[in-house]
Amino acid sequence: MTDAPVDAQVVVLGAAGDLAVRHLVPAVARLAEHPVAPLRLRVVGVDVAPWTTQQYRLRARDVLQRASPRPSPLVVDEVVGRLDMVSADITRPGDVASLLAPLLGGRATVFYVALPPSLHLAALAAVGAVGPPPGSRIVFEKPFGHDGPSAARLTGAATRVVPERALYRVDHFLHHPISDRLVGLRHGPVALEPVWDRHHVESIEITWDETGLVGARAASYDTVGALRDMVQGHLLLLLALVTMELPAATDDASWRAARLEALRVLPTPGPAEVAGGTRRGRYAAGTGPGAARGYTEEPGVRPTRETETFVEVATTLRSARWRGVPVVLRAGKAMQTDVRRIRLRLAPTVPGAPAVVDVMPDRVLLDGVPWDGSVPADHLPPTARMLRDVVLGRSRHAVTDDEVGECWRVVDAIRSGWRRGSPALLEHPAGTSPP
Numbered sequence: 001m002t003d004a005p006v007d008a009q010v011v012v013l014g015a016a017g018d019l020a021v022r023h024l025v026p027a028v029a030r031l032a033e034h035p036v037a038p039l040r041l042r043v044v045g046v047d048v049a050p051w052t053t054q055q056y057r058l059r060a061r062d063v064l065q066r067a068s069p070r071p072s073p074l075v076v077d078e079v080v081g082r083l084d085m086v087s088a089d090i091t092r093p094g095d096v097a098s099l100l101a102p103l104l105g106g107r108a109t110v111f112y113v114a115l116p117p118s119l120h121l122a123a124l125a126a127v128g129a130v131g132p133p134p135g136s137r138i139v140f141e142k143p144f145g146h147d148g149p150s151a152a153r154l155t156g157a158a159t160r161v162v163p164e165r166a167l168y169r170v171d172h173f174l175h176h177p178i179s180d181r182l183v184g185l186r187h188g189p190v191a192l193e194p195v196w197d198r199h200h201v202e203s204i205e206i207t208w209d210e211t212g213l214v215g216a217r218a219a220s221y222d223t224v225g226a227l228r229d230m231v232q233g234h235l236l237l238l239l240a241l242v243t244m245e246l247p248a249a250t251d252d253a254s255w256r257a258a259r260l261e262a263l264r265v266l267p268t269p270g271p272a273e274v275a276g277g278t279r280r281g282r283y284a285a286g287t288g289p290g291a292a293r294g295y296t297e298e299p300g301v302r303p304t305r306e307t308e309t310f311v312e313v314a315t316t317l318r319s320a321r322w323r324g325v326p327v328v329l330r331a332g333k334a335m336q337t338d339v340r341r342i343r344l345r346l347a348p349t350v351p352g353a354p355a356v357v358d359v360m361p362d363r364v365l366l367d368g369v370p371w372d373g374s375v376p377a378d379h380l381p382p383t384a385r386m387l388r389d390v391v392l393g394r395s396r397h398a399v400t401d402d403e404v405g406e407c408w409r410v411v412d413a414i415r416s417g418w419r420r421g422s423p424a425l426l427e428h429p430a431g432t433s434p435p
């Protein structure tokens, strides 16, 4: 049986941006055609680009017609017909407010900030000038701030516009099936929870190696780098999901509190730990197909910035459950092979338990053998799941200000060590993984 569609309103700030069009519009269509619980979203795009509603609709139609899976022509017409566009400069809050406020009709609205971090404060000023109707929410993609203090300032500015509970700092990895699989493994049918501790697990590795280069994103990536893009934004939160105590209560607040506690107990690395326990690198021109370009030749890159495209962070856990267990987090672009994986190695002495548990976006392997016990039922892509959660006010996967602060605590300490020059930034040919 299909539920009646739920209607909601979303304003996308930065709607003409490539990622906003390519990810959000298909997500809106996937939610519209959900077989059980459809969502009917009216979307108002705001962008400095001089797009008319007509142009926004044409662009969206084009994206939907190329989407995989392709929505039905009926859904394409419906979704496109519910798009409106406001062309306004986000740094001029008065202009945004005068054009946007009349379109909202005083209805609760999800304001989705799809803008680079440098415009996040401007976006908040614009939403403040619009005057978010009661029940509205604001969504920020990562990175939230560029370090701990800037994240705290952003939270301060945001909570002058909406309460903290209406702020959704989203990390699409938490909406990813990999997160469900991980939790499913702990307390699902194979129930590894009894061996999920320092007595049984010998090491934890979280690896996000990508063969793709930075490419068209280089100008903005250059101000962020792999540590902030991947470790701060995603991998520490995945680590928290691996190591947290599963809360007895199933409500969102208990879940977020458990994740926070897992982050809180992560050690802050001092200069010696940074020098000895982290690696940073970037790709130089390689030889394989599509790898003939080094990072510094990417458009918009300033070579003197020493931006890393590869990062590895080794640490040792210290909570009661995990004390002494080594962890390695690693992410890189232009690597030899694509590896997206959470790997736990168990002591060989655990009777009946696998020696290697691999949790990946599309499957779980126990000692290399596929295990299929935790595939999410709706098969929605992470962006669609995230949008649905925000619209329905489900905050389990939204990152709190405290969690963001803990992630920055670790990352800021690493950056501070790197600023002292140790370890040095190493180059590796694109298409090969650093030694």
Ligand SMILES: O=C1O[C@H](COP(=O)(O)O)[C@@H](O)[C@H](O)[C@H]1O
Pocket: 210, 229, 230, 340
């Ligand atoms: O958010 C990000 O994630 C992607 C990797 O995510 P995936 O779902 O494609 O595996 C990464 O390429 C990007 O740099 C980062 O910003």
